[in-house]
Amino acid sequence: MMQILDSILLSHGSGGVESQNLITELFYPLLEGCVIGGGEDAGITDSKSGKFAVSTDGYVVSPLFFAGGDIGKLSVCGSCNDVAMMGAKARYLSASFMLEEGFLIADLKCIVESFAKILKQSEAKLISADTKVLPKGALDKIFITTTAIGEFLHPHLNLSAFRIPQDCAIIVSGNIGTHGAVIYSNREGINLHSDLQSDCALLYPILEPLFKEEIRLYALRDATRGGIASVLNEWANASNIGIEIEEAHLPILPQVRGICELLGFEAYNLANEGMCVLCVAKEDATKALEILHSQGAKDAAYIGCTMTQNPKKVILRTTFGAKRFLDYPSGELLPRIC
Secondary structure, eight states: OOOOOSSOOGGGGSSSHHHHHHIIIIIHHHTTTTOOOOSSSSEEEEETTEEEEEEEEEEOOSSSEETTEEHHHHHHHHHHHHHHTTTOEEEEEEEEEEEETTOOHHHHHHHHHHHHHHHHHHTOEEEEEEEEEEOTTSSSSEEEEEEEEEEOSOTTOOOOTTOOOSSEEEEESSOSSHHHHHHHHHHHTOOOOSOOOOOOOOOHHHHHHHHHTTOOEEEEEEOOTTHHHHHHHHHHHHHTOEEEEEGGGOOOOHHHHHHHHHHTOOGGGSOOSSOEEEEEEGGGHHHHHHHHHHTTOTTOEEEEEEESSSTTOEEEEOTTSOEEEOOOOOSOOSSSOO
16 A cells, blocks of 8 residues: 655656555545546547547756757657557647747747657657646746547557467567666766667557557557666556566666766666567567568667466576566656656
């Protein structure tokens, strides 16, 4: 049970165990009877005009500009990717821009230009937007909230964290921990002398060929706050399965490994903004990887499988052959990562 506290902690927004406790033990009970979403990356709604995925997210990343992106690009990619994790293509976005008095117009222009550029790439349209200006000190420069509405173009898809079977393959579409490592190094002024950039990108373009080929996909999740450790633990708990992954198979850039070793982080706890985790039928794993590689996801890799043993647990087989539990991230981690 979540310890009853008088106030919110930074760790409640980390995407780890504290975040899960806050949602399941405070929000869900108080909103009982009002929530139709099932705890997925996006909620699903059926109407006479079709089936749609809807996702809302707020973006408070610091710094606003980082290697490989900025808060404008991030806010579009984040919401478009969330509906893509349900197999839907983002068609419409709404956005709210919360601005601090004194924020530089030149910086706002750069952010909106970036927002527009990636929105055009997504082929989604902005159907509603709002701006608010708050007194200096009421917020930190700019916060953006976006809502994406996605259309299901491939009706056979039925993705869910709650229906993952045993003996499936776990695949990642790219290197892990890259966004988190970039944000931390930019924030703390660590001079990497490298070209390391955030992986912030739209995911639907690399996934659509998988949807068209009717690869047997059971679940998708973009590994944002809490990294792949949060994703895998969510899946294990939601579907009452065990998951085992091979540390030696995890694709991690050398620069990210260096930052983790220097600062005591684990790459599988760090956020990504252009990489997702896929649960695929084992028989289709090789084909799925071939398709991902052909779409430019050259670092996509098979990292493990689901199993009957150790239900609700994630096991990490280390490079030394030992096994240990890979738990939900806990504590503060890196606040304002997205």
